[in-house]
Amino acid sequence: xxxxxxxxxxxxxxxxxxxxxxxxxxxxxxxxxxxxxxxxxxxxxxxxxxxxxxxxxxxxxxxxxxxxxxxxxxxxxxxxxxxxxxxxxxxxxxxx
Amino acid sequence: xxxxxxxxxxxxxxxxxxxxxxxxxxxxxxxxxxxxxxxxxxxxxxxxxxxxxxxxxxxxxxxxxxxxxxxxxxxxxxxxxxxxxxxxxxxxxxxx
Numbered sequence: 001x002x003x004x005x006x007x008x009x010x011x012x013x014x015x016x017x018x019x020x021x022x023x024x025x026x027x028x029x030x031x032x033x034x035x036x037x038x039x040x041x042x043x044x045x046x047x048x049x050x051x052x053x054x055x056x057x058x059x060x061x062x063x064x065x066x067x068x069x070x071x072x073x074x075x076x077x078x079x080x081x082x083x084x085x086x087x088x089x090x091x092x093x094x095x096x
Numbered sequence: 097x098x099x100x101x102x103x104x105x106x107x108x109x110x111x112x113x114x115x116x117x118x119x120x121x122x123x124x125x126x127x128x129x130x131x132x133x134x135x136x137x138x139x140x141x142x143x144x145x146x147x148x149x150x151x152x153x154x155x156x157x158x159x160x161x162x163x164x165x166x167x168x169x170x171x172x173x174x175x176x177x178x179x180x181x182x183x184x185x186x187x188x189x190x191x192x
Binding site: 020023 | 115123141142151152
């Protein structure tokens with residue numbers, strides 16, 4: 001079996017139908033970066049609640065990695081420091 | 097292996113911390129009845145979004161079985177008609 005991919009998929013979620021894309025990504029075992037920086041606050045709440053259910057069910061993890069940016073990791077998948085550097089260059093990591 | 101229990105667990109959810117009880121129930125493979133009839137509308141939204149993520153992740157199902165009442169079933173678990181009769185007697189099934 002190949003080691004899990006360490007590159008994250010970046011999802012800019014605007015509405016609740018984006019939740020399914022998120023769910024399919026997590027179910028496939030890939031870490032996702034949920035970019036909610038331009039999402040309406042009420043929709044942020046809904047997407048975060050949905051993602052909480054999703055990750056709780058699958059023993060995954062959610063971590064806020066910048067203002068409005070959440071890293072969602074399936075169980076057993078870690079994101080490399082090189083990948084975090086890539087996210088930082090995109091403004092998606094560390095800029096709180 | 098014993099057949100899955102067909103009796104549902106009835107959860108009256110009032111706040112978001114009840115979501116974890118719900119999640120643990122579903123993860124244990126047991127069908128749940130989520131009674132939201134006396135829950136604040138905003139909290140209903142949050143609990144339903146969380147449950148959607150949970151059931152989507154686990155290939156479960158959600159069905160509205162009465163006004164403010166949702167049946168949450170893990171994959172491969174059906175609820176018997178006798179159990180639905182029991183729920184109906186409690187006002188949790190069919191009264192739309």
